[in-house]
Amino acid sequence: MKFFLAGEWQDRSRTIAVANPYSGNVVETVPVASSDDVEAALASAVEGAKVMAALQGYDRYRILRRCGELMTERTEDLAATLSAEEGKTLAESRGEVSRSVQTMELASEEAKRLGGEFLPLDGGAGTEGKLGFTMRVPCGVIAAITPFNFPLNLVCHKLGPALAAGNSVILKPASDTPLVALKLIEILLEAGLPPLAISCITGSGSTIGQAICADRRVRKISFTGSQEVGEQICKVAGLKRVTMELGSNSPLVVLPDADMDLVKRATLMCGFANAGQVCISAQRLIVHEDIHEDLIESLTPGVEAISAGDQLAEGTQMGPMVRTSDAERVHQWIHEAVDQGARLVCGGDREGAVVQPTILDNATADMRVVRDEIFGPAVAVLRAPTVDRAIHMANDTNYGLSAGVFTKDVDAAMKFAKQVHSGNVHINWGPMWRTDLMPYGGLKDSGIGREGPKYAIDEMTEMKTVVIHTQS
Numbered sequence: 017m018k019f020f021l022a023g024e025w026q027d028r029s030r031t032i033a034v035a036n037p038y039s040g041n042v043v044e045t046v047p048v049a050s051s052d053d054v055e056a057a058l059a060s061a062v063e064g065a066k067v068m069a070a071l072q073g074y075d076r077y078r079i080l081r082r083c084g085e086l087m088t089e090r091t092e093d094l095a096a097t098l099s100a101e102e103g104k105t106l107a108e109s110r111g112e113v114s115r116s117v118q119t120m121e122l123a124s125e126e127a128k129r130l131g132g133e134f135l136p137l138d139g140g141a142g143t144e145g146k147l148g149f150t151m152r153v154p155c156g157v158i159a160a161i162t163p164f165n166f167p168l169n170l171v172c173h174k175l176g177p178a179l180a181a182g183n184s185v186i187l188k189p190a191s192d193t194p195l196v197a198l199k200l201i202e203i204l205l206e207a208g209l210p211p212l213a214i215s216c217i218t219g220s221g222s223t224i225g226q227a228i229c230a231d232r233r234v235r236k237i238s239f240t241g242s243q244e245v246g247e248q249i250c251k252v253a254g255l256k257r258v259t260m261e262l263g264s265n266s267p268l269v270v271l272p273d274a275d276m277d278l279v280k281r282a283t284l285m286c287g288f289a290n291a292g293q294v295c296i297s298a299q300r301l302i303v304h305e306d307i308h309e310d311l312i313e314s315l316t317p318g319v320e321a322i323s324a325g326d327q328l329a330e331g332t333q334m335g336p337m338v339r340t341s342d343a344e345r346v347h348q349w350i351h352e353a354v355d356q357g358a359r360l361v362c363g364g365d366r367e368g369a370v371v372q373p374t375i376l377d378n379a380t381a382d383m384r385v386v387r388d389e390i391f392g393p394a395v396a397v398l399r400a401p402t403v404d405r406a407i408h409m410a411n412d413t414n415y416g417l418s419a420g421v422f423t424k425d426v427d428a429a430m431k432f433a434k435q436v437h438s439g440n441v442h443i444n445w446g447p448m449w450r451t452d453l454m455p456y457g458g459l460k461d462s463g464i465g466r467e468g469p470k471y472a473i474d475e476m477t478e479m480k481t482v483v484i485h486t487q488s
């Protein structure tokens with residue numbers, strides 16, 4: 017595929033091969049952008065920002081709404097592209113397309129709601145005759161940098177609110193999964209987006225991504241990805257607004273009065289969806305010691321029954337990881353934990369990029385499967401003697417994106433909600449739950465700022481204060 021730069025689809029002689037992670041077959045190639053291309057993207061985005069700011073909110077609403085309609089019509093093509101490049105099953109890809117449509121619809125509505133506030137200036141001394149109000153204006157040029165694991169919906173979470181607010185955008189999708197993002201650009205243009213409002217260039221994040229983020233013409237960076245890269249971007253960003261949606265090793269706490277069937281369902285879903293490559297996967301299962309044995313026993317058959325393999329084959333429930341090198345890393349972490357004393361309850365094998373769904377019992381805080389973000393299909397089980405200890409263990413991490421607790425005791429649930437260091441808290445479900453309208457983001461090393469179109473749009477606009485000095 018070509019990339020879209022300065023109002024045109026363009027090719028380059030150097031390309032990146034995008035491969036199906038299960039078969040290794042090349043699906044497509046995309047161009048490698050040069051530093052001249054970055055400059056062209058920045059220059060055209062400056063012009064695009066003027067075009068976007070001049071559009072009425074209603075026009076921006078109509079473009080995004082039409083985009084959602086076209087995405088719905090092309091669900092099968094988008095889902096097939098997603099599965100081929102990312103490795104998620106077709107059912108998971110269809111789910112992502114449907115969520116992406118909702119994200120665009122929500123963003124389109126926000127284009128009509130960019131309001132301000134009447135300021136009660138007469139509350140200040142010596143303010144006779146003054147009238148004040150605020151208004152929200154676009155930031156200008158926004159850089160959007162996205163990860164591989166939700167290559168459509170996370171792009172929509174950036175482009176939707178950015179365009180709804182009247183900005184232009186330079187998108188740098190993940191090199192593993194750029195194809196569905198480029199298809200979204202085709203759809204946006206067909207829906208009527210002014211061509212200069214968007215550039216989507218492909219190439220290595222550490223070169224072109226970094227150069228875009230460092231440039232002073234960019235007024236806002238919206239990044240989703242790993243903590244390490246998020247920190248690098250913050251270092252080069254200088255005086256810009258940043259939203260950072262970063263990683264986690266989310267806890268799921270199970271107290272003795274939990275509904276065990278629900279816990280089982282939640283763990284299967286939250287631990288293994290998208291082969292564990294979700295920023296809010298349940299990685300640490302912290303179980304009260306009274307029910308620990310029973311839970312492991314009842315959970316194991318369900319995990320063993322997950323059929324893992326070719327994401328495009330009928331009946332596959334869990335696809336490969338995005339890269340064989342990542343599968344090798346996860347496999348190594350699992351076996352390192354076993355060497356350190358964890359018990360392999362099930363899984364632990366790897367073939368190519370497919371890691372069998374894994375449960376590790378007797379995990380401890382110093383193991384990498386507990387301490388770091390594993391981003392793979394493995395759940396580490398730890399025991400806790402009390403609620404307080406379980407909360408302490410849940411907080412024993414630099415991350416804080418999402419956390420879940422299972423209990424019927426309202427007091428225990430509320431104690432958890434208040435004391436757990438986490439941007440999202442789920443009571444009687446695991447950490448992996450999100451609907452796209454809610455505010456979503458992390459504490460501590462999991463990030464800065466919130467997404468969800470209504471909240472992202474706040475971060476993608478600037479507030480101006482206007483005072484009218486009347487003589488009456």
Ligand code: NDP
Pocket residue numbers: 161162163164165166170188189190191192219220221222223224225226229240241242243245246248249260261262263264294295296389391417458462463
């Ligand atoms: P990475 O951080 O490796 O990459 C994310 C994006 O950043 C890619 O487009 C990458 O480009 C680009 N990039 C890499 N280096 C730089 C740089 N120096 N400057 C600018 N851009 C750069 O993440 P992954 O794609 O591996 O995604 C997995 C991570 O994303 C996990 O940590 C996960 O938790 C997190 N995530 C967080 C979410 C949240 O909402 N909090 C949601 C989903 C994922 P390239 O691909 O070319 O290297």
